[in-house]
Amino acid sequence: MKLCRYGAPGEEKPGLIDADGHIRDLSPHVPDIAGDVLSDRGLDRLRGIDVKTLSVVQTKPRLGPCVGGIGKFMCIGLNYSDHAAETGAEPPEHPILFMKANSAITGPNDDVVMPRGSTSTDWEVELGVIIGTRAKYVSAAEALNHVAGYCTLNDVSERHFQAKISGQWTKGKSCDTFGPTGPWLVTRDEVEDVQNLDMWLDVNGKRMQTGNTKTMIFTVAQIVSHLSQLFTLHPGDVISTGTPPGVGLGMKPEPVYLKEGDVMELEIAGLGRQRQQVKADA
Template sequence: MKLCRYGAPGEEKPGLIDADGNLRDLSPHVPDIAGNALSDEGLARLRGIDVNSLSIVQTKPRFGPCVGGTRKFMCIGLNYSDHAAETGADIPENPILFMKAISAIVGPNDDVVMPRGSTHTDWEVELGVVIGKPCKYVSEEDALDYVAGYCTINDVSERHFQAKISGQWTKGKSCDTFGPTGPWLVTRDEIEDVQNLDMWLDVNGKRMQTGNTNTMIFTVAQIISHLSQLFTLEPGDVISTGTPPGVGMGIKPEPVYLKEGDVMELEIAGLGKQRQTVKADA
């Protein structure tokens, strides 16, 4: 299934994308794409609905973030071998974890707003993993059983805030609008091999990033298992799993960063496309 949330910010309704690409209203059956709806039982109940009984949404509404109720937005840094190489970083021995504020989460086509003083705002197409049920001390072999589904994420980053203002990477990762998520949550049964998904990102129509999840240093299963040894993963929690090469900070001889009016477009195979216009905060 391709599940989504649509409508004005803070007023999103649950939806489903049918086989013909129509947006159908799920609100008579579930209050949100969140919580128990993400469990195996909740998803099975949604699969049992006759899709043709659902009303087609005739307008073209805004898509919101594809999952609600997120309490943790976790990100894995330097998780693609080719991206680590372009930044000159050593291959990490364990997954590098940093947190992104949940207030950064926006819809897949919402504007990305550079904060005041930003001069180094960068792009990062990433595979998002959404947890479907409580997850603690799980093995790699069982880890994917705890996934509700997958989505596209743009881990927008302000590199000066991230690296030059003393403190954690979170400073450059958590700015408002720096977490476009969606358009859809694609349930795990629809993804044959999560470690073989093509991805790309364009800026102003120019291809900047091209990659595949097969160059991840730590697989999705390894990441989930590792994090679950540290704390409980909960339904609706999101893990952004790292980015392939082609980010602005890695461009030679001089890095290239976003400016007002730039347009980012990005997609992961089977998970949907995003498009954001860059604005400067007033």
């Protein structure tokens, strides 16, 4: 299934994408794409609904983040071998974890707003993992059983804030609008091999990133297992699993960063496309 949330910010309704690409209204059946709805039992209930009985959303509404009630937004750094190489970093021994503030989360096609003082706002197409059932001390072999599904993410980053203002990476990752999420959640049963998904990102129509999840240093299963040894993962928690090469920071001979008016377009095979216009904060 492909599940989405649509409507004005803060007023999103749950939806299902049918075989023709239309949004069907799920609100008579569930309050949101969140919590227990993300469990295997909750998703099975949705699969049991006759799609033809769901009203088609006739307008072309704004798409919100594809999951509601996100508890933790976790990100893995330097998790692609080819991206680590372009930044000159040694591959990490363990997954590098940082957090992105939930206030950064936006819809997949909402504007990205560069904060005041930004000089180095960058792009990062990433695979998002959405937890469906509570996970604590799980093995890599059982980790994916706790995943509800996957989505496309853009881990927008302000590199000066991230690296030059004393503190942790979170400073450069958590600016408002820096977490476009969606357009939809694709349930794990529809993703044949999560470690073989093509991904790309364009800026103003120019291809900047091209990658595949097969070059991940730590697989999705390893990441979920590792995090579950540190703390409990809850339904609706989101993990952004790292980015392939081609970020602005890694451009030669000099880094290239976003400017007002730029347009980012990005996609992961089978998980949907995003489009954001870049604006400067007033």
